Amino acid sequence: xxxxxxxxxxxxxxxxxxxxxxxxxxxxxxxxxxxxxxxxxxxxxxxxxxxxxxxxxxxxxxxxxxxxxxxxxxxxxxxxxxxxxxxxxxxxxxxxxxxxxxxxxxxxxxxxxxxxxxxxxxxxxxxxxxxxxxxxxxxxxxxxxxxxxxxxxxxxxxxxxxxxxxxxxxxxxxxxxxxxxxxxxxxxxxxxxxxxxxxxxxxxxxxxxx
Numbered sequence: 001x002x003x004x005x006x007x008x009x010x011x012x013x014x015x016x017x018x019x020x021x022x023x024x025x026x027x028x029x030x031x032x033x034x035x036x037x038x039x040x041x042x043x044x045x046x047x048x049x050x051x052x053x054x055x056x057x058x059x060x061x062x063x064x065x066x067x068x069x070x071x072x073x074x075x076x077x078x079x080x081x082x083x084x085x086x087x088x089x090x091x092x093x094x095x096x097x098x099x100x101x102x103x104x105x106x107x108x109x110x111x112x113x114x115x116x117x118x119x120x121x122x123x124x125x126x127x128x129x130x131x132x133x134x135x136x137x138x139x140x141x142x143x144x145x146x147x148x149x150x151x152x153x154x155x156x157x158x159x160x161x162x163x164x165x166x167x168x169x170x171x172x173x174x175x176x177x178x179x180x181x182x183x184x185x186x187x188x189x190x191x192x193x194x195x196x197x198x199x200x201x202x203x204x205x206x207x208x209x210x
Contacts, residue, residue: 054111072202074152120154128152168196
């Protein structure tokens with residue numbers, strides 16, 4: 001089903017977001033440990049690089065919001081309230097940042113819960129996570145695309161729009177070629193297509209998809 005489509009097929013080429021760091025985070029490549037470097041030291045170095053990349057990503061999300069960018073999803077209101085608190089503490093005006101270094105300090109805590117994703121970001125809270133409810137029979141949280149899109153921890157913004165549009169086009173193409181598929185599978189694809197149409201419209205009010 002398209003709701004479980006391989007995420008790699010949804011990865012776009014050039015990022016459409018005005019800044020490049022969110023895309024760079026998703027393309028992060030683990031370096032090869034240099035000779036003579038301990039495994040623990042190398043792991044610490046990789047963790048430090050990932051922490052910086054996450055903070056860069058959150059900072060870009062803040063800038064997008066501060067400049068009027070739209071967001072949606074179960075966690076959107078919670079994260080925007082946090083962004084608003086940060087802006088108030090900094091004394092910023094919409095579209096401006098008075099102290100970039102202090103901004104990063106105030107945003108640091110959000111990186112602890114952040115899991116950037118292809119069609120949405122997850123700001124994980126165990127008590128509301130849909131994947132955690134599935135953890136008991138499986139032994140661990142297992143995110144699924146259709147569940148993540150409806151999860152209270154999910155947030156979507158401009159950086160996800162090109163991938164949502166591509167997923168929509170893939171679903172539409174699949175449906176157009178689905179004449180020989182069982183009726184229930186066609187209905188599932190149709191429902192998934194309607195969901196993607198709604199998710200796109202939440203972020204892009206100028207979208208004219210039907």
